[in-house]
Amino acid sequence: MALQRGKYPFLLALTVPGAVIYGYFMFSPYLQAMWISLTDWGGYTATMNFVGLDNFRRMIADPQLLTALRNNLILLLVVPVLTLALGLFLASMINVGGRGRAGAVTGVRGSSVYKVVYFFPQVVSVVIVAVVWKYVFAPANAGGVLNNALEAIGLGRLAQLWLAEPKYLIWVVVIVMTWSFAGFYVVMFSAAMQSIPRDIYEAALLDGSSRFTTFRKITVPLVWDTVQVGWVYLAIQAMDGFALVSVMLGTGGGVEGAGDVLGVKVYREAFTPPNNFGYAAAIGVVLLLLTLAVSLIFMRILRRERVELA
Amino acid sequence: MTATELLDQRPDSSTAPPYRPGHARRADRIVSFINGGFLLVWGLITTLPLVWAMLSAFKTNAQFRVDPMGLPDGLAWDNFARAWDEANIGQYFVNSVIVVTMSLAMTMVFSAMLAYALARYTFIGSKVLYYVFLAGLMFPVFLALVPLFFVVRDTGNWPVIGEFMGLNSHVSLALVYTAFSMPFTVFFLTAFFRTLPDTVAEAGIMDGCSHFSLFWRVMLPMAKPGLVSLALFNFLGHWNQYILPVVIMTEDDKRVLAQGLAFLTTSTGFRADWTALFAGLVIALLPVLIVYIAFQKKVQSGLTAGLLK
Structure with a gap:
């Protein structure tokens, strides 16, 4: 820019407040965490001895950590697949599911209402989502929406104590996560599908291709870029799960800790006695490495040749 | 025609005829109807848990215990x-x-x-x-x-x-x-x-x-x-x-x-x-x-x- 006089005082005034806040409250804790993960720091004592990779070795012998890790991997693989499939399916119904006059491809009636409704869970606090779903899966005499609904449609024998059975817990988390994320992707894919020219669909229709073929051969390839971004983003979200698990199942990770995830494990190690800060930080480092690896791998795998619209 | 009758008459999609104007209209209407059904079901799955929680906020504890699924008897603002x-x-x-x-x-x-x-x-x-x-x-x-x-x-x-x-x-x-x-x-x-x-x-x-x-x-x-x-x-x-x-x-x-x-x-x-x-x-x-x-x-x-x- 041509204006040189007074540039540096002005730039200092712009950047210093933000940089100081970010540096002190976010960036420095991350750097400190890397160091703490290499120490045996525990409790509110001042002793902090360098122990190298001991904390990382300790994880291999910690069954609860392996449970949490396994659960995170389930979330990582299952939630994105379910959410994206549901998002693509519903978005294509909303946007190209309608047939106007003379077979023209249009959106269905009320499509904007659907988008508003589907998106809503995205803006609700995860804590509220967790509390509500805790009651959905509760026993019939304590709210128990699901069990009461099953009873009402004559499937009462399927009713279960959903949150009391260790083997169900992580799947309950999968369902709730998918429920709360799907609407977001419906809206995102809708935006992508809106930009696909209508005449492509009409040409396919004239060639006699079925809806499913159209979906598979036209819609999906043309929104693949968006799917790819969504996949990476969902994978990162699935590495979290702290609020959902700690509120719905408790900070112990539910019955027998079977619904535990790494985030909750970090919290427990750090903030309940005996406060293993070093170990907690080491689990945090593992989470960081997993997140980085997952983003890189997913971006690699999903890179397909781009379809360019002339 | 009721909804169930309509659903029973849906064509098998694998044998769906190629696009012919006139004929396809009716089949399309039926597919659109099923389409709408799916959209509505997901809409209900999305809203019902939250609506249930909001309705529960207006019940008394006594009613919540015996009738968790019903509509509130009155508006218990006291909650x-x-x-x-x-x-x-x-x-x-x-x-x-x-x-x-x-x-x-x-x-x-x-x-x-x-x-x-x-x-x-x-x-x-x-x-x-x-x-x-x-x-x-x-x-x-x-x-x-x-x-x-x-x-x-x-x-x-x-x-x-x-x-x-x-x-x-x-x-x-x-x-x-x-x-x-x-x-x-x-x-x-x-x-x-x-x-x-x-x-x-x-x-x-x-x-x-x-x-x-x-x-x-x-x-x-x-x-x-x-x-x-x-x-x-x-x-x-x-x-x-x-x-x-x-x-x-x-x-x-x-x-x-x-x-x-x-x-x-x-x-x-x-x-x-x-x-x-x-x-x-x-x-x-x-x-x-x-x-x-x-x-x-x-x-x-x-x-x-x-x-x-």
């Missing part, structure tokens, strides 16, 4: 009074309002300033600064938890302002929210400021604008759409935040709403007062619902556009 006073939701609500007001203002002001500097100027260290912020997007929050607790605790010992800081301080929490929102906000706004046309800036300089008035009077107003989207995005994020306050706000009176609600579901004193819990949930949901309904298009585009950048 809201109990939630607000006895369950302390009123205090939590005020805490949330104070913290979010401060954090939202700081996030937007400081991020806009930084983003403008990074987008429109090249200066010593500008590249480094940009990547330092970008790095913040990749880090999982759990990695920072342990040091964050101590970093915030130590602010309580700072000279002069120390007594307003430290753990259990609204100011500290607002600063932490600000810090954790900055990577995304700065990243997004930098991209936004870069798209603004140079010609306008040059015209401003010709007219004798200083650096500051160019930023304040010319560029900032032009960035308004981006600023509004991000303010909505951050409002929702800060209002719903859970993990950060759990670490920093340890005293009951200082808790924010999300935290307070989570505490209520586990606290033994309130375990039997379900309907007050649901009333509290409605109180927490209301501001979000109002913002969402008022700015529905803007919220959707703001949240999804952020992902695509």
